[in-house]
Amino acid sequence: MPHRPTPARSLKHGLTSRQVSMISIAGIIGAGLFIGSSNAIATAGPAILLSYGLTGLLVLLVMRMLGEMAIVQPDSGSFSTYASRAIGPWAGFTIGWLYWWFWVLIIPVEAIAGADILHAWFPLVPSWAFAFVIMLGLAATNLVSVNNFGTFEYWFALVKVIAIIAFLLVCGSAVVGVWPLAPVSGVGQLLGNGGFMPNGFGAVLGGVLVTIFSFFGAEIVTIAADETANPREKIRRATNLVVYRIALFYLASIFFIVSLVAWNDPQLTQAGSFQRALEVLNVPGAKWLVDVVVLVAVTSCMNSGLYTASRMLYSLGARGDAHPLARRISANGVPSVAVLASTLAGFVGCFINYVLPGKVFSFLLSTTGAIALLVYLVIAVSQLRMRRMMEREGHDLPLKMWLFPWLTWLVIAVIALVLGYMLVTPAYRYETLMTAAVAGSMLLIGLLRRRREAGVVAVSR
Structure with a gap:
């Protein structure tokens, strides 16, 4: 009997419709809303509402562009895959690795934040022990099946939604x-x-730079949708509903905070915006309540970060942009090597932070300062080029970017201006240069790999 090759395994469609719906919500509700918004309010005052509105509009347009591409070609590599096709393999390689780099550095940040909360509750247990236990637990659940990730994220998201x-x-x-x-x-x-805009319109623009990273993660749904039945419908639904979620979770919450709490209240940045608002209203146990929600938020961010990083690494491996082992799929349909590699990178980040606090890890974290904007820029450029490619190939486009190509060009121009502003502003210049250095290094590696592969092909001929 002739030997039949074992069919290649693929990612399992293990996410349900309700899980994907909650993942799309969870992606834009992180600790940045519950805690980081206090710094944004202190920067711009009540006019931070304009900052959140402008940032929300930018994210809405970017998600519309990403949704247009993802509905036609659902893929776990999402925008990295589209960049490879629309711009060139070097672009997909660079932005894919930058995205993975971002999340494997954010994972230990969230683990440390969650560990600090638990350590305050149980001071006899060292903070580092909590951080490692949280990471081990989430890694184990991600390794078992994608449905475990979806179940955890569903309940994490539900807690956050109920809290808001x-x-x-x-x-x-x-x-x-x-x-x-x-x-x-x-x-x-x-x-x-001092009025609605006490620090001037320049502070509103500065607030955009603070708030934009709170929204980063909305794109996760286009990655997760590849592991569910009927991904096109899930992506379309999530993309259409993003505007309502931004309005409800961000704009409504911040409106009430700046209405009830003085923007220059010295306790605002110390306690966090949500906690301070509840304290002003004399809500019993305000700190404990917010700590519980923040613990859920950081754990959710870790869970989705580990999932997202592993799927991006898997996609890079499947396209030959990472080691072939990264595309290995377990019997449960999970990219096990990619999950383990991403978890290991997170452990290294935690270890560095606890061994060399405030030194090496802070340096590494500074390299992520402008990655969100670079991802959005690549999505916009990819959509600009892919729209024409898809129309030439005769693809039906159930979801289209509004006022194409003018709004796409506007988004590209705005992101370029923001990046330029960050580069010339002392407060953001260092992080912008560090991000540029990492992006440049990854781009150089990608170009050298392509040149070497082209040389190998030429020699073989």
């Missing part, structure tokens, strides 16, 4: 004057303490 809705109800009742625990009502803080 409860926060909006409490703050809304205070604004209309029916909150019984504090004599606070109206939106007096919105225009008090």
Whole structure:
């Protein structure tokens, strides 16, 4: 009997519709909203609403462009795959590795933040032990099956959504004057303490730079959709609903915070925006409640970060841009080597932080400063070129970018201007240069690999 080769394994369609829906929500609700928004408010005052609005509009347009491409070609490599096709293999290689680099550095950041909360609750257990246990637990669940990732992320997202809705109800009742625990009502803080825009419009632009990283992660749904049945419909639905999620979770929450809490309140940046708002309203156990939600948020971010990094590494391996082992699929349909490699990189980051606190790891983290903008820029350029390619190939486009190509060009111009502003602004120049150095290094590696492969092909002929 002739030997039949074992069919190549592929990623398993193990995510349900409700899990993908929650993943699309969880991707834009991170610790940056619950904690990082306080620094953004302190930067621009109540006018931070404009910053969040501008950033949300940019993310909405980028997600529309990404959705247009992803519906036609669902792929675990998402924008990296599209960049390879539309711009060139060097672009897909560079942005794919940059994205992986971003997440394997964010994973230990979130692990350390979660560990610090647990250490405050259980001081006898060292913080590093909590960090390693959290990472081991999430790595184990990701290795078993993609459904485990989806289940964890579903419940993490549900907790965050319930917490935000409860926060909006409490703050809304205070604004209309029916909150019984504090004599606070109206939106007096919105225009008090120097007015709506106390630090000028320049601070609003500076707020955009602070807020844009809070939205990073919305693109995860286009990666996860490849592991579900009928991915095109899931991507289309998530893309169409992103505007409502931005309006509800970000704009509504921040509106209530700046309405009830003075933007220059010294305790705002110390406690965090959500906690400080609840403290002003005399909500019992405000710190504990917010700590629980933040712990869920950072764990969710770690969970999705590990998933996203592993799928991007798998995609790079499948395209020959990473070691062939990275594309190995387990019997459960999980890219096990990619998960283990991404987890190991996260462990290394944690180890460096605890052994050399505030030194090497801070240096590494600075290299991620402008990666979100580079990813958005690559998505826009890819869509600009892929639209014409897909139309020439006769593809049906169920979801189209609005006012193409003018809005696409506008997004490219805005991102280029923001990157230029970061480069000339002392507060952001170092991070921008560090990101450029890492991107340049990866680009050089990619070009050298392509040249070597071309040389090998030429010699073989």
